[in-house]
Amino acid sequence: MAFYFTSEDIPMPDLQQKKIQEWIKTIINDYSKKLGDLTYIFTSDEYILKINQQYLQHDYYTDIITFDYSENDIISGDLFISLDTVQSNAEKYNNPFLEELHRVIIHGILHLLGFNDKTEKENLQMRALEDKALRKLKC
Numbered sequence: 552m553a554f555y556f557t558s559e560d561i562p563m564p565d566l567q568q569k570k571i572q573e574w575i576k577t578i579i580n581d582y583s584k585k586l587g588d589l590t591y592i593f594t595s596d597e598y599i600l601k602i603n604q605q606y607l608q609h610d611y612y613t614d615i616i617t618f619d620y621s622e623n624d625i626i627s628g629d630l631f632i633s634l635d636t637v638q639s640n641a642e643k644y645n646n647p648f649l650e651e652l653h654r655v656i657i658h659g660i661l662h663l664l665g666f667n668d669k670t671e672k673e674n675l676q677m678r679a680l681e682d683k684a685l686r687k688l689k690c
Contacts, residue, residue, distance in 0.1 A: 555590040560598050561634055564652060571653075574688045575660055579626050582664050587620070587627030591656065596635035612636055617659045630659040650685070657684045 554572045556563065579586050594602075596612045603609040603616060614636040620627040632655055641651035661680050662668075668677040 552586045553588050555588070556593075557590070558593040559595075561593060561595050564593055564634060566649075566652075570689065571656065574684075575657070577687060578657060578660055578684050579664070584624045584626050584664060587622075587625040589627065589660075590629045592629065592631045593634050594631055596633050599631055599633040599636070602631050614640060615655050615659050617662045619663055621663055626660070626663045628659070628663050630656075632656070632659070653685060653688055654681050657681055660684075 554568070554575075556566065556568055558564075575589070576586055599616060600610075600612055603611065603613060606618075607616065612633065612635075614633055616631045618629040618631075620629070632652070634652070637652050637655055638648060640646075641648045644651070646654075658668075658677065658681055661677060661684070666673070666677055666680060668674045
């Protein structure tokens, strides 16, 4: 079980990594799952676009791409997060940058826990689960 935080082509965001790790562990435990290895890779829009094109054949920007390596009840994955899109979304929704970044961080975990956001109903459920998880974060 390990957490990795890194960045590819931009500076690392200023995160309280220990608190984020404890928060993520709490959320995973809330769903009766165990923590495996999680790697957060912070990138620019251009970098995440290349990942999206190369691995998912999608030709658009996004805030997060989650690669799921979970097995049984052990939650593992690589989570690529575009800080450019997080910043744009923070401005669009009038949220502080760190709050939006925390939302995206937990959004990826919720995907690894099996939640989707393809339909309007799933999207509403995902937003509610994000809000519930964000209330548990003590940053």
